[in-house]
Amino acid sequence: MPTDATPAHPRKRKHRRLALALAAVVVVVAVLTGLIASGVLWPTRVLAGRYAVRGVDVSVYQGTIDWTVLGNENLDFAILKSTEGSGSQDSQFAANWEGARDTDLVVGAYHFMSFESPGETQAQNVIDTVPAEAGTLPVTVDLEYYGDFFDNPPSRETVRGILDPLLDALEEHYGVPPMIYTTQKAYDRYVRDNYPDNPIWIRSIAAEPNLPDGRDWTFWQYSSRDRLPGYDGEEEFIDMNVFSGTHDDLRSLTQ
Template identity: 30%
Template sequence: MPVHRSGTGTDRRSRALRRLPAVGILLAALSLLFALPAPAADTPARGSARMGIGVIAHDGQGGLPSSGDATQTEGVDVSAYQGNVAWSTLWNSGVRWAYVKASEGTYYTNPYFAQQYNGSYNVGMIRGSYHFATPDTTSGATQASYFVSHGGGWSRDGRTLPGALDIEWNPYGAACFGKSTSGMVSWIADFVNTYHSLTGRYPVIYTATSWWTQCTGNYAGFAANNPLWIARYASDPGTLPAGWGYYTMWQYTSSGPTVGDHDKFNGALDRVVALANG
């Protein structure tokens, strides 16, 4: 008795050929999927920004201050990037003041803040805290309030420096955070005025001349009240932003001993104390 088959060999080949386009489409889709570029690996996670994060990339580096500079006082700035800091080692090397990252935007506080802020104080340093600005997330007033509530306050104890506003290249996107020059000036003024109203002190402004020129139009209006902390990794601080005739602090390297970010205060230790006292 003949065996019944579902189709002839020719029929089976025809059905297989009809399935080929679908298989081809699937393979093509898979090849496109795996060919898509991966997310940029060098974009840091929110909260990981720190002073000088864009300096080398935008301004480069070259040279260290000469030993013949006028009397200056060595300092450091730290963030969660440094973890627990060996403050005694820094003190023994001549470091006498420090700034510690307290906050960023309104979404981040430094998990090492207590060890860093209290640790520097406990070895005898004069210390302060800084806020990394993200003008594209919330207003200047909102961020100033957040900063003061999370370690950015000030007390007249002779050992606490006024808070610092770290305003520089955006590590998460467009350099100027999507702001026009006038919009950036307004944001900074909002932060400065709110911080002053909450603490009685004007904050230090940390920035780089090239960023300030690009993103504020080289605005000169903050120089009257806000001490300047200039960032430049070179043998001298270079041209300063408009309005400031001198710098108060200078971040001169990101590869110093014990912790990378080292700074000069433009004066002897008694001038650091004077800034702390207001």
């Protein structure tokens, strides 16, 4: 019996199915991207869950911190921003140090290294700011790109000329080798095959770290998009980290 309807050509049906499949993929990717951006999902959380010892790092951007509340969030350590360059101090450091030290957390401080001032004066800034107290983690030097240096990284020689005297002065004052926090790109350029006595704290938010020289990491920052109760700063997220050893190993790392 004749009909006015014309069946779709097989090729057109195939193209339509392909278009629908691609649209579905785009939607799924968009949803996953949104969940990751909002901190609901984070690719490395499952991998980091294999490590029993975990902690946070904070700065002025987390605002005023209630350390009693934050310290009860199944955390073992907290590393606090203290200083930056040769003349800048984190305005919340003193309060964070006092508050965190009143908890059971193992506490440390980190210094954001500048590529624009001498290591000796940066070390003095740290020494003038961070107490040398027993039971605290070694001071950390944060070595990473910032600003225009993402596109124009300083040379290895320039960085070593700042980093080496900075590390030496901090070790002399605090009595233990400082830790080095770094990204995988900065590690490969400036740290690889050097500084064997300095524990490594590595940032890797896409996968578990695999250092190019085969070295073991000590701390791993696996997320910068977590939310925990206890702070009220302009930054709604908090950085999460794990330690590669046991609770006793963490304690043995302290000064």
